[in-house]
Amino acid sequence: MNRLLVFIPTYNEHENVGPLHAELRKLPLDFDILFMDDGSPDGTGKILDDMAAKDPKMKVIHREGKLGIGSAHFTAIRHACEQGYDVLVTMDCDFTHNPADIPRLLEKLSGYDIAVGSRYCNPDSLQGWSLPRKMLTHFGHFLTSNLLGLPQDASGGLRAYDLKRIDHHAFGPIQSRSYSFFFESLYVLIKQGYKVSELPITLSARTYGHSKMSLTEAARSASFLFRLCLENIVNPGRFHPSRDPDRIEPGLSDPQNWEPYWRQKSRLSAFVYEVIATIYRRLIIRPNLERAIRREFRPGSALLHAGCGSGQIDVSLHASYQITALDISLAALELYSRYNPQVHRLEQGSALALHHPDGTFDGVYNLGVVEHFSHEQIETIYREFYRVLKPGGKIVIFWPHRRATSVFVLKVWRYILDNILKKPGEFHPAEPSLLDSEKQARGFLERTGYKFVGYEFGPRDIFIQAVVVGQKPA
Structure with a gap:
């Protein structure tokens, strides 16, 4: 695998970053790691800097304040494209995503543009999850499947992008910088004709911490989902990257405004x-x-x-x-x-x-x-x-x-x-x-x-x- 980058966004993950890094380094793969911390008040950023000082293939990006999970993923994609990586893998830091799934995810990427870890291929994928979390997760999948026509797990963060096959301009129409980034990004890429494969995964209850998805954020994501559905009817062109004109006339008058x-x-x-x-x-x-x-x-x-x-x-x-x-x-x-x-x-x-x-x-x-x-x-x-x-x-x-x-x-x-x-x-x-x-x-x-x-x-x-x-x- 040529030039592989594994990306993990963090916010208050001081208990998880060390063990996760250790598990990643046990994998039989050659890859770089990018952590992106949104100014965690619990000292996560300092721990990451200490780890990066010992690992020459690890990089840390610090951002001022909590700018959003979607914003972090969008920035990581842009970073991977600018730095010439061939494949980008994204995952969460709280061990809901198993590092051991990464080699299998990369195998699923063969012949496809995106591979996603899916919680819905197996009936027992959400082991140990509380009933309210299961209901919220399945309701979200129901909405993305029926309103956007996405049968895949569209709201999960375990993904692999083949950046050799995906034009970097393809990500341009993505607007969301919050949790809705996940289903919008998949929707935008599929609308442009990119192909997605799925890897069945099991998500255990979080080892540390708790879900950062609030009911308010869930409501915002649902609202954005309905907006995408309507935009597909009214303005489907918005999901495709724009192209620069072949000819521009500087100073051209537009009297009709x-x-x-x-x-x-x-x-x-x-x-x-x-x-x-x-x-x-x-x-x-x-x-x-x-x-x-x-x-x-x-x-x-x-x-x-x-x-x-x-x-x-x-x-x-x-x-x-x-x-x-x-x-x-x-x-x-x-x-x-x-x-x-x-x-x-x-x-x-x-x-x-x-x-x-x-x-x-x-x-x-x-x-x-x-x-x-x-x-x-x-x-x-x-x-x-x-x-x-x-x-x-x-x-x-x-x-x-x-x-x-x-x-x-x-x-x-x-x-x-x-x-x-x-x-x-x-x-x-x-x-x-x-x-x-x-x-x-x-x-x-x-x-x-x-x-x-x-x-x-x-x-x-x-x-x-x-x-x-x-x-x-x-």
Whole structure:
């Protein structure tokens, strides 16, 4: 095993650190040990320093105050990645985890990305535990299994991570720094496609000390678990690492103020809007977009998604097309990269002044973009699209209609917020150019040099957006 690190977080473990270190050193393995102490008032830190002075393969990190078990594990993972370790094993200090299980855990890691010690594979795994602790533990497993779909032991600290197989950016979306770190980290890695194996273990009652998991902390963890479940519905991209844009335009002006729109979703009105918008995007807009793109463009075509936003609607197109996603907001590009890890390129830019050479793309498409611009700006955008299109290339524009059902619903919801709930707020930047008719759509295309190819406005998306198609002459 190349470069193995065993990590143990400590807080008031002065009775355990010495015996645990001795047991670890009896193992027939070559490995380093990292203890991380959160300012234990019982002198644990001093004992660890004395031990490290005698063991050249042991390191101690001291932190000021009790910063959280999840924070300690996250810091250890980052340390292991930065120091070039191939495998990281994590365990508790109170002997609920048996050091003798580590070789078996490493065997379980073969062919997998993560191996976890499981309390639920054997019926007698919790020997000597009190009934309340058993009930709390099994209830937590019931929640993680049924709400997050994690059949593994998702809340245990005995784990092995194969850092040669796991990209260090994969840990970036993990937010929790408390006990909920354990099920969130496993959930995030599994959502990214990493594979987990389990080792059946027996957890005896603690040799020394007592559980540091309070009822308050258990309640916080349960609340966070429900939040993860909801986020998987509303914002599944948040579980994937973001990617840096391939191109950034320094000092790019954002007159419509999209950056804060994509960054703030905390207010109740914004959250409710996002839930409704997400359902609409997935169930209605996504199949409508896929139908239009596959109808108008051959597989392998180079396409520009101009004004890509969060990218919830074209996730399945990247396997068939080379898509360049462009947006004026870096926050939007960050979200897009989480939803669409296969995107060909990510670029910051303005549709009013594209930096691409003439004839770069086979097609250009966008959804819910042009209505935020004036008529003069729309013509400028269309001419820029015309310039970067190859001869015969097409634009596909999803343009919200002035008589759309969504316009009516949003007016009603705004009235409720302003006059009944007394919580006024805007859901998105202004829409001065909602589409009036097919005639108007045709006029924009023909004035900017396109051949008018098609127009649809009907029940496929509940009468919300017109699909306008134009073609650059061959």
